[in-house]
Amino acid sequence: MQNIELSTKDLSVFYGEKQAVKGISLDFASRQVTALIGPSGCGKSTFLRSLNRMNDLIGGARITGEIWIGNENINDPKTDVVLLRQKIGMVWQRPNPFHKSIYENIAFGPRYHGIRDKKKLDQIVEESLTKAALWEETKDRLNRSALSLSGGQQQRLCIARSIAVSPSIILMDEPASALDPISSAKIEELIAELKRDYSIIIVTHNMHQAARVSEKTAFFLMGEVVEYDDTSNIFTNPSDKRTDDYISGRFG
Amino acid sequence: MAQSREKRKLKQHIIEEWTGKVFTSLCIVLLVVTIFSLVYFVATKGFSSFIKNGISLGEIFGGTKWKPEGEPPLFGALPFIIGSFSTSILAAIIAAPLSICAALFMVEIMPKIGRKYLQPAIELLAGIPSVVYGFVGLSVIVPFYRDIFPGQGLGIAAGASVLSIMILPTMTSIATDALAALPPGLKEGSYALGATRWQTLARTVIPTTLPALMTGVVLGMARAFGEALAVQMVIGNAPHIPKSLFESASTLTSAITLSMGNTVMGSVQNNVLWTLALILMLMTFVFVFIVRFLERRANR
């Protein structure tokens, strides 16, 4: 039995009257990739965004249920979200580097979290960029604007930025869907590397991608989890008819 | 060790968050308190002429004679009220067609030339200080009227002319925004039916944007109503109801500008001047109310 990094108990998200996520209970194993798949509007992104309390930013969103990391329920209003988000990194669909230099994009987080030593920061920048497979391409132009990078590079920079604050979990919301196939393949390679150190939860609507990168897959439909199993089982031998219909392309 | 660092960190960012919240909240509280005290002070001072000095509402709003030094003193503010309304309404009547034409020109007819020449010209007009408008009015418009019409050239016509130029930018920019915000399909539908540009403008574009265009007119009028120095410089400042547009007159703002400095705080005349300010303030409320109403219509 593997270690459980994060688990949800009866997690629901409401936008006003509408319930976008309906009482989901899932366990996420540590140092594994878990894919969340499902048709658009099924609540998978909303679910993902509640794991680091990003939905707090949306006016009118209400989240009920429990999210456990270790022995702490982080959906408690008393939870310090600033500390929480340091432990959970996030990567979005569209690359969103800060309008700063490449170096600053990485160093910004660690510096805020108390690392002032220039040597230490340099080291973190190099390590993070290396882990994100971007060091070779950028080491000679760290002081240039992050916006000068290509889309795929920007996305890897965003991954490097999130691992620079040493989280244990990384949430990825369709991280490759806005990129060209080559950049997309690079991101997938990167994910395979990263799972040695981080627990990764990835939302994707690309089923091949889910099959390639993940160990476990959860199939979302209308705000509920229809099926949650090893990825190989989901794609070869799904137990629910609806899962079968979805992955064989009959809807979605 | 790690625990204690985390604790220190926790405290630090909570203090930081708190600082931000307190600072911004203080700013907004200060702003709100300022607005409330502004309303409170103008209202209490403005009402004191009725309450303390026992002047009747009828005398101020109905009296046509302003003789604060007379025996007995008379505080009829009707000439000022009429002056303010006539100058600002007249200014709006002059400026409205001009500004709507300018907006149509910029959005519908020649957007390129419009954006390159007309837009900067109008933005610049918006930045010119009101005393400069007053000065130009005094040295160009007043002599011009003096040559053509009987009288000194000072008066409501001169005031309205100066004001109409001052409020052009406000009206034009709102009209431009409204026209630019129209969905393209609306016009295309009309053109597709074989309508000419003018037919499209007159039957589709202008009726649809009318509430927004009116918003601009009302905001312009509000600005004209409250403008003090430019008007005061060209209107002549005679405290009576003029028989023509080219005869010296007064407005609420010009009366305050001219007399406030010469009266003693707390005297009857001073209090009546505050009542004039109160009327200005109440009219501001009315204008904002109308604008809100029109905006709601425009957004429907």
Place this chain on the structure above:
Amino acid sequence: MSAKTADKIATAVIIFFAGIIVLIMAGLLGFILVRGIGHISFDFLTSPPETIKKGGGIGPQLFNSLFLLVLTMLITVPLGLGAGIYMSEYAKPGKVTDFIRLIVEVLSSFPSIVVGLFGLLVFVNVFGFGFSLFSGALALTVFNLPLMVRITEQGMQSVPQAQKEASLALGLSKWKTIKSIMLPIALPIILTGTILAAGRVFGEAAALLFTAGMSSPRLDFSDWNPLSPMSPLNPFRPAETLAVHIWKINSEGLAPDAPEIAAGASAVLILMVLLFNLLARWIGRLLHKKFTATK
């Protein structure tokens, strides 16, 4: 009349009116500059005004306007930024926020003369600052705050949500996110707006008549101690600004060359406003380039 003819006539009328506006604008600028620029000289810009003789200048008034502008912006900018950030980032949607928006809108439509009267009553009399630069700066702050709040709000709202989320997801506090991520992106809009607002402050007169006063003490430009009464830097001395000066010489100027002085002063005022305008455009473009640079 056929539809085509009507269309042609209407188009001609619209173009005609648009042309009139350009003519008015050009005439206005041309008139002031032609009448005024000839009168501008170093002497005119630096010497004090004369009451009944010819040849007075606008030196102290120009200084007062600039000094008052600095004082006003020192108070207005932090307050406006704070209040604007509150409205865009902290205020929860609801009745209270709607109400604050309403009263800020009301304040922004207040006639400046009424704001001046409020200043006379509260800053000059109740707080006892007297007719002074400080009272004037406070009155102009009241007059300008709504604009500053609106500018800040617009700037903050122009920041992409993704930037804000990225920062928060790194475990940065909201305030740090606002300061270090959002404000720099909002800066071009805020700065451009602030410079235009400064132009408005520079030309304002009605709110100052009864707060900063209509006279200047004889200034001693060699005394830079802000506490001494003759020092130009003393914020508690009365100060007639350039705009107020133009108004005063037009309504009660006794000097024989009053019209020329008014023209010269107006030209200076217009040139300053033009300068603010150009500066705002230039800085806006520069910052925009800097932040979206893909070098």
